[in-house]
Amino acid sequence: MPKFLDTTQPDFEQAFAELLSAKREDSPDVDDVVAGIIADVRARGDAAVIELTERFDRMTLTPETLAIPAAEVDAAIAEVSTEESEALDLAVKRIRAYHERQMPADDSWTDESGATLGWRWSAVSAAGLYVPGGLASYPSSVLMNAIPAKVAGVDRLAIAVPTPDGQINPLVLLAARLSGVDEIYRIGGAQAIAALAYGTESIAPVDKITGPGNAFVAAAKRRVFGKVGIDMIAGPSEILVIADKDNDPDWIALDLLSQAEHDESAQSILITDDAAFGRAVGAAVEQRLTSLQRRAIAGPSWRDFGAVITARDLDEAASLSNRIAPEHLELCVADPDALSQKTVHAGAIFLGQFTPEAIGDYVGGPNHVLPTARSARFSSGLSVMDFLKRTTLSKMTPEALRAIGPAAERLAQSESLEAHGLSVKVRLDALNR
Amino acid sequence: MPKFLDTTQPDFEQAFAELLSAKREDSPDVDDVVAGIIADVRARGDAAVIELTERFDRMTLTPETLAIPAAEVDAAIAEVSTEESEALDLAVKRIRAYHERQMPADDSWTDESGATLGWRWSAVSAAGLYVPGGLASYPSSVLMNAIPAKVAGVDRLAIAVPTPDGQINPLVLLAARLSGVDEIYRIGGAQAIAALAYGTESIAPVDKITGPGNAFVAAAKRRVFGKVGIDMIAGPSEILVIADKDNDPDWIALDLLSQAEHDESAQSILITDDAAFGRAVGAAVEQRLTSLQRRAIAGPSWRDFGAVITARDLDEAASLSNRIAPEHLELCVADPDALSQKTVHAGAIFLGQFTPEAIGDYVGGPNHVLPTARSARFSSGLSVMDFLKRTTLSKMTPEALRAIGPAAERLAQSESLEAHGLSVKVRLDALNR
Missing domain, CATH: 3.40.50.1980 (Nitrogenase molybdenum iron protein domain)
Structure with a gap:
């Protein structure tokens, strides 16, 4: 059975912490x-x-x-x-x-000291x-x-x-x-x-x-x-759907199952502000699981790691979402843009009920390689940046070196790196001759 | 003794390959x-x-x-x-x-299908x-x-x-x-x-x-x-200086020593198109090593891992630089901007003879945490990007889903992911009712 949690219950914090820390994958030691x-x-x-x-x-x-x-x-x-x-x-x-x-x-610019700074991507x-x-x-x-x-x-x-x-x-x-x-x-x-x-x-x-x-x-x-x-070492896939009661429970059930069918270790979570809607989605998932082709995978995923959380309101839902830092986040609410301003830790956000996550897997445009296992707190999905690197550029004129060189010399002395300081000093000495 | 190499010598390729693959650090197994x-x-x-x-x-x-x-x-x-x-x-x-x-x-934009796409950094x-x-x-x-x-x-x-x-x-x-x-x-x-x-x-x-x-x-x-x-796990520091004969050998010697004094495992390399200038820099390094405060560190670094390479011309120097992919690259040549267009794999480039690398360690502006051990081939120095992550955003209208949803359904079928396809299909069916 998936977990049914309610933020108003006294055991919620403990149950939510267990959900966050559940070990879903056994990595064989190869x-x-x-x-x-x-x-x-x-x-x-x-x-x-x-x-x-x-x-x-x-x-x-x-x-x-x-x-x-x-x-x-x-x-x-x-x-x-x-x-x-x-x-x-x-x-x-x-x-x-x-x-x-x-x-x-x-980018490249010359600052007030006369130094030209910048960077170049390649x-x-x-x-x-x-x-x-x-x-x-x-x-x-x-x-x-x-x-x-x-x-x-x-x-x-x-x-x-x-x-x-x-x-x-x-x-x-x-x-x-x-x-x-x-x-x-x-x-x-x-x-x-x-x-x-x-x-x-x-x-x-x-x-x-x-x-x-x-x-x-x-x-x-x-x-x-x-x-x-x-690139990153990806863990099992995850989806978090935040949905209010004005949604078709079957649509949301299929969105949850579209992660669950990937892998028995996948995790699908619904947060709603309406307990009855949450129960309806749970029932719709069970109904779909009677016939889904990959029910032998999606079933265990949903029963072992699935969860339906009833929150007091959507603000609380956003706050829970930030603690989960989901790979995929669907916002099926009346004003998804406003809610998305509050959900800051997520790999990809799908806004509104006509944006099922599966669109993003194939044809939306954004990348579907996304941070799993709460790593959206500190990392991003695959992008062109993964195939680029940045070289920083600095060019001093004699005037720029006169302006900022003495500070470099001073700090090199403080760090007891004499050659660093001398490499600046010999140039300044030559300029001052 | 540092290595003195010459690209016109028959054993150059082997000597250069040894220089590139020299193991400079013993990592204790802790x-x-x-x-x-x-x-x-x-x-x-x-x-x-x-x-x-x-x-x-x-x-x-x-x-x-x-x-x-x-x-x-x-x-x-x-x-x-x-x-x-x-x-x-x-x-x-x-x-x-x-x-x-x-x-x-x-960024955020609406494309011709009516889909609003974008991303947000946080x-x-x-x-x-x-x-x-x-x-x-x-x-x-x-x-x-x-x-x-x-x-x-x-x-x-x-x-x-x-x-x-x-x-x-x-x-x-x-x-x-x-x-x-x-x-x-x-x-x-x-x-x-x-x-x-x-x-x-x-x-x-x-x-x-x-x-x-x-x-x-x-x-x-x-x-x-x-x-x-x-962030990255940094290895010992490195500098590559490309210098023509119109430089003061002592300036270049100090630039090489400002890496060597960091660590006995640091590596300092000079590439020049003038063999006599290379020898003069080598002599200037030895002279400075007689008195440098940190000569007990800089000396072993220079003797074990230092190198002076004479290249046929600056184009060949740039090509060798790209194979080294240095952490720090100094271009002390008449037209450093032109040469820098050819040196594409480097963590940071310091252009012209008035930009000693030490300026970048302290006051230049660019970051001094840079990729070592040839990793500038695929990675960049520390930047604000290391403390940001990107969330991708997608929002379909009913029209956009009509336009691109069928392709997603088709690809989901091809990948035998039925729930993915159904999550699109139920929405399209509702729109077409």
Whole structure:
């Protein structure tokens, strides 16, 4: 049974704290196995990747067939239906348009001392995107990772997607093609992450690796972090819906279930200011769970981690939302814009009852890779910024150095860093000669 | 002896690759000790922090004296000389002005489908800043971490600074006061990181922890990552100077030594297009090393990790610089702006011979917390962005949902996520009734 909480009850704080701290995921400790795989790939390159792919994916590859050639991509793409192709086209167009607006500007200015200061953004040269394997791999995930990279200006974008027993989702290949991916390798697991980070004879190393994966992939990403950049390590998905009574309980039930169907560890929470509405949504969820295709996943998620919270009013709902810091936040209330001003910690906000979260998963435009496990308190979803870095720029004139150099000299002395101070002093001395 | 390399020599590629991959730091494995300390602080709170502080810092504290009271800060600040105080004032003013320009803008727009999209930036609520302890703790490091946090709008900014045997640098307290720090705790090590991340009876938890520290602090930051956000784990400092022959060798020598004096593991590299100038700089470094206060640190750094590379021309120098991806890059050439267009992977660039790197450490304005160990290929220095997070916003009208909802439904079907599709379908059905 999901939890039904009420903020007016004396045990609410304790129950809410338990909800916040519930451990939803058992991470198997695969770190030693992964360390061995990475060392093997670093030592033996292609040969190690090929052996591991044979063992885990039952695929016999050669250095020449690690990459999927364009003709094979073409053939797979030809299988995609027009409806699916058009839907992907719309998604690409909207995601690209949104991310193009994210591009930050360079800046440069001269201040009153005469110093010219600024910064310049530049793209990561090469990025790798991991895509989980088999027929269940998600084309939307390819778009959400690859489009920001290409919008940022990444020159070389490689995908690693395992193809166990040769199975590959043609939509994944089409999504890669539409988003401008340059190389596609049919490899997976820790061996794919190691190959992307360190390179092999046939796979050039990248500078940044993003994309979701299983425990082996996550452990490998943690291990190669530092050698390359990585995105966040995502936990199970979450949604918080704040809804007043003027909603169709079935709509809200489906929104909750659209997270629950991802994963038995996913979490769906409703906060409402109307207890009867909360009960109606709970009943609608149970009704939908009798027939939903993925009820074997969504059912346990809802029963183990789901919750319906009745709050005194929407202000209290917003305050609880900030403590949850949800990955996805739906505001199904009369004035969602006003309420959203009060919900400051959230990965993505969906405003109003005609914005189901699923729109954001596919075609809304914003990224669907978002901070989980309360990390929206301090982090953001994937964006072009993940594929850019900023170089700061400073240029002193003799006058600027005269104006601010003595303070630098003084502080260097205070920190007992003599050479720092001298590097300023010799220049000032020359100017004053 | 530092390495003298020449790009025209046949062994250059191998020597350069060795220079790039030289392991400069032995990280002691303190992870088990740190795990124990964190568990202890989580279990016993203040009592554990107080016991550990007694053991490591020889300080007897109580829950009431963990924080340094304002009166004690006032008394310490009164010891600071006018010259030092004025120098810090100038640094604060310039660093604040630079970081205020970094503040990103919110955005919101309505596209042709009728969907309103956008994003909103908001500050992390509470941040903790670690400051290494004793009289050697650096006030400039306080400014470089605290000012971006406060400019970003962090409401509650706490500092942890160990005070072994009661020693504290008054300039650190003044820097904290000038940058608007709200709380100062006299604790350090892994116990300080644990207290900031998980909270104790007397110390409220924060959402993000930044700042440098020793191996215990670094290991603790890695372990609490996920529970809170952290900044990068910095490695030893590095500088690359590209200089033509029209420079005073002694100026360049001091710039190289101003990194070398930080740490025996620091690395200073000169690339020049004039071999005789390179030798002159090498001689000037040796001359300065006969008298430099910190020659016992700078000497080993220069001899073990220093290098002078003679390149065919400045284009080749830029290309080598991009392979090094230095933390600090000085361009002491006739047209530094033109050359900087070609050096795209660097944490910070200092243009022209009147911009010694030390200016950027203190009073230039840009942040001095920068990516080390070649990570400028994929990451940036500290900025206001480290204390902000972005929430994406989407709002569909009925018309917008009609326009783009069917594509979302189609893609949800392709991914076998039925509830995702149904959450769109029930709304479209209602609109079409």
